[in-house]
Amino acid sequence: MSEAMLQVRDLHAYYGKSHVLRGVNMEIMPGEVVALLGRNGVGRSTTAKAIMGEVAPKGDILFKGQPIAGLESHKIALMGLGYVPESRDIFPAMTVRQNLVLGVKDMRRPGKYSIDQMLDMFPNLRERADNQAGVLSGGEKQMLTMCRTLMGDPELIIIDEPTEGLAPKIVQQIGDMIAEIAATGVAILLVEQKLSIALRIAHRVYVMGHGEIVYGGTPAEFAERDDVRAEWLEV
DSSP: OOOOSEEEEEEEEEETTEEEEEEEEEEEOTTOEEEEEOOTTSSHHHHHHHHTTSSOEEEEEEETTEEOTTOOHHHHHHTTEEEEOTTOOOOTTSBHHHHHHHTOSOTTSOOSOOHHHHHHHOHHHHTTTTSBGGGSOHHHHHHHHHHHHHTTOOSEEEEEOTTTTOOHHHHHHHHHHHHHHHHTTOEEEEEOSOHHHHHHHOSEEEEEETTEEEEEEOHHHHHTOHHHHHHHTOO
16 A cells, blocks of 8 residues: 555644644545545644745644654645635736746646646636636635645645635535546645535545544545534534
8 A cells, every 4th residue: 555645643732822733644645635624613623834934833743654744834835736726816916827936846847737638627717817806706716725725736635615705606616626637647635614525526535623633534424424414514
């Protein structure tokens, strides 16, 4: 069996004196889609930020066998770990095409994806390629953020709440897009609240509660666990 691409062991994180992550353990294999589920406020986004160096982590984080806990975010990104934050950070005054160019890590060495490939994959963006990114809809901004991350040629992408606040039709499109990215061999950690999208595209799911992982299994196994859903997911 191949070695895990990402291993998280006994991960703790704090906001001031507040102990948010309390010994998180998880792993993601190459090319695997893993969904991280849980109610708001349980530490899912903090887990993503701790892995990416945006929150100070305590514990072990290995990416491709290399320790990354405590490294600066840009160094982690250069190792091949992409991050799509919940905030959908784009440069609104720049065009869609210019935003995509910003995702390229090394202009001298082309990555797996070209701008034209990105625009072919997502026709919504091609139609607006030369428009300012600030005029895009919420769903289009989410697509652009993911595409810009892909331009950096990551081997694993952490995507935080990609469907938050989007209409059902757009949620379906974003789900299809994530599945399409995964089909190219990129591993994905999907932080998501909507069970429908997570269970449709994930190979495995983790459920988080009170700052730790309380359940892990395949979508089929999770579907049998009404007790887990009732205790840790339902409002």
